[in-house]
Amino acid sequence: MGARLGHLQLVQGERNRQLAEENRIRILPKPPVRGNILDRNGNIIADSRLSYSAFLWPLAKAEPNWETTVNRLSEILNISVEEITSRLDDVPVDSPQLVRIARGLTPEQVTAIEEYNYELSGVELDIEPVRDYPYGSTAAHLLGYTGEITQEELDNRGGDYRLGDIIGRMGAEAAFEQRLRGEWGGQQVEVNGAGRIIRILGEQEAKAGRNVTLTLDIELQEAAEEALGNRVGAIVALDPNNGEVLAMASRPTFDPNIFSGNITSEVWQELQGKDNPFVNRALRGFPPASTFKIVPATAGMESGQYPPNTVLNTSAFLNVSGVRVGEWNRAGFGRIGYRGALAWSSNTFFGQVGRGVGGETLIDWAKRYGFGQKTTLELPEEASGLIADEEWKQQRFNTSWSEGDTVNMSLGQGLTLATPLQVAVMFAVPANGGYRVNPHFLKTDDNQSLEKVSLNLQNSTLNTLREGLREVVTNGTGSAVNVSTIPQAAGKTGTAEARPRASHAWFGGYAPNDNPEIVVVAFAEHSGGGGGAVAAPMARQVMEAYFNRD
Structure with missing residues (x-):
């Protein structure tokens, strides 16, 4: 036992201190608020509203109750276990950054996550901005829409993009991505053994994106x-x-x-519909x-x-x-x-x-x-x-x-x-x-x-x-x-x-x-x-x- 303690402290001491520090200190990234899109008369035709998102600590996958966690989360969010698991595949288990699993949660989903908190080890709820189009389908092809960046897109774009970024797809959202996207901020926090935040060690405010005015009436x-x-x-x-x-x-x-x-595969297939919308x-x-x-x-x-x-x-x-x-x-x-x-x-x-x-x-x-x-x-x-x-x-x-x-x-x-x-x-x-x-x-x-x-x-x-x-x-x-x-x-x-x-x-x-x-x-x-x-x-x-x- 003494030899083992000596090995852990003397031979592996630095590595163990690093692991302990990474487990104690975590980074909570804060996404920027995307810039608004306005028509020629100043009407807001795309803006952002606050909504709950569900996140997972990558370490949760190594927990003994992972199967219970992922099955319950799948049931609440109506997302397959495979999809949840795939979101963690490209992230190291010891990564100190949260991984978004779903955004735009309904009040019922938020309540369910709180109720089953004891089964959902490593799951976090946070409020973040999501895109809102007050005119609904009007000008949809011109405005486009937003979605979370994929690993393939991240590899192609590089630069200051990161997993979890929301990017423009189609229309003005894609054409004016650099104007609209803003810059990430975040918090460095200290957590206890249960993963609860003890104190905030540092903070950088996210920088909102710029507004874009279109010629559209x-x-x-x-x-x-x-x-x-x-x-x-x-x-x-x-x-x-x-x-x-x-x-x-x-x-x-x-x-x-x-x-x-959340866009499930069933919803996506339904969206394809007839005549290529x-x-x-x-x-x-x-x-x-x-x-x-x-x-x-x-x-x-x-x-x-x-x-x-x-x-x-x-x-x-x-x-x-x-x-x-x-x-x-x-x-x-x-x-x-x-x-x-x-x-x-x-x-x-x-x-x-x-x-x-x-x-x-x-x-x-x-x-x-x-x-x-x-x-x-x-x-x-x-x-x-x-x-x-x-x-x-x-x-x-x-x-x-x-x-x-x-x-x-x-x-x-x-x-x-x-x-x-x-x-x-x-x-x-x-x-x-x-x-x-x-x-x-x-x-x-x-x-x-x-x-x-x-x-x-x-x-x-x-x-x-x-x-x-x-x-x-x-x-x-x-x-x-x-x-x-x-x-x-x-x-x-x-x-x-x-x-x-x-x-x-x-x-x-x-x-x-x-x-x-x-x-x-x-x-x-x-x-x-x-x-x-x-x-x-x-x-x-x-x-x-x-x-x-x-």
């Missing part, structure tokens, strides 16, 4: 989501003069508040249909091959390399110019223009309008859409670009894919006098980084486009927007084939016609019906909300 966002209703699709509202995103709605959607609590359809590519006819119109006039006074004969179909490309009314519109062709969305008119200028010219103008590339929007989940060309088609299909590809592109069909945001950027060009804006939703006074890009359009081209888009509303397929409840508007309808499923419906437009303040693009996925009947009323509803505020 939450009232207009609510109107956009109401206009979408239960349809699958998206609506984008944009300031055509500076690119500020005023609203961006996508359906189906989700409530980001659910991620402030986590996909922001405003940033996904679809055939833009006849809204895209602005591009061949521009290409025709700017090339000089089809000047603004061009008049072409339209008919029931256009013969393209032996394939008939039909007019949507199956009869044609006789001899018409650009204004009439836009008003009645003539396929055979713009098919002739596109075929005449050729694929390269058409592709060039599509890219100048911003298609086929991501915009400057801050969201990482934005898709680039697709403007195919000879090289792309050779790589993908091992075939050459054809006349049919050119005509299909002229009609916004075939290989062409565009996001509703890109379509909104296109409509901003005639609205603001010929500039491609850089869309963004971080409110900033730094206009230099957001300068518009001039497309150097001739005045005659701009005037013809604007007159034609106005005629769409006054005397064409967009008459649903020709109402007294909003200022005079201009726009373009579109109906994209999506066989064998129902067609997509589009409408893009702006108002007031003489001095545009807002661009609205409405898209209904597989809705059936035409853009004028389905999408135009949706856009009108958003414009009414914008222009008829109290």
Whole structure:
């Protein structure tokens, strides 16, 4: 016995003193309060509230009653034993830091943990901030949500992140993570043999994250989501003069508040649901249909091959390399110019223009309008859409670009894919006098980084486009927007084939016609019906909300 005591004190004394000290002195980390997210008018659309979280000391896993502890905790928190255990797998047993097991506990769960305290060795309750979205599912895709960092994410990020960090996922929460997250604080405490805190040895206050103000107008966002209703699709509202995103709605959607609590595998599966509710359809590519006819119109006039006074004969179909490309009314519109062709969305008119200028010219103008590339929007989940060309088609299909590809592109069909945001950027060009804006939703006074890009359009081209888009509303397929409840508007309808499923419906437009303040693009996925009947009323509803505020 004496030899053993001597060995423990003399040979292993330093190590044992270190273990005793680590068991006596513990660190209680304090997470920072995440910065708030506000809309353009100062309304708080994401903030933090205080809520109970459950933590475990890693040493609990080595306790003899661990099985009782983990089974009872699993029952109370509705989390599997495997999940609880896995949270401790990457943490050393002698780690002096608590490991979060669950956050956003209900009052019933807090009471149960207190009642069964005698069975829950190593379990601690603490109050910490959790994310709260007061408008629920409104603007969910734009705002995103938060979640606890995984080990894989921690390995990839490095820096000053640690296990237990809450990070942004999707939307503004992810895009402005560094602004919002703040800095951890904590307490160094002395505990007794039962693990109870005897005294606080030191403390460092957590540093709150910075607030972020978006260009979003939450009232207009609510109107956009109401206009979408239960349809699958998206609506984008944009300031055509500076690119500020005023609203961006996508359906189906989700409530980001659910991620402030525990997400079980069953709940996660249920959230996936039908039609991918986590996909922001405003940033996904679809055939833009006849809204895209602005591009061949521009290409025709700017090339000089089809000047603004061009008049072409339209008919029931256009013969393209032996394939008939039909007019949507199956009869044609006789001899018409650009204004009439836009008003009645003539396929055979713009098919002739596109075929005449050729694929390269058409592709060039599509890219100048911003298609086929991501915009400057801050969201990482934005898709680039697709403007195919000879090289792309050779790589993908091992075939050459054809006349049919050119005509299909002229009609916004075939290989062409565009996001509703890109379509909104296109409509901003005639609205603001010929500039491609850089869309963004971080409110900033730094206009230099957001300068518009001039497309150097001739005045005659701009005037013809604007007159034609106005005629769409006054005397064409967009008459649903020709109402007294909003200022005079201009726009373009579109109906994209999506066989064998129902067609997509589009409408893009702006108002007031003489001095545009807002661009609205409405898209209904597989809705059936035409853009004028389905999408135009949706856009009108958003414009009414914008222009008829109290």
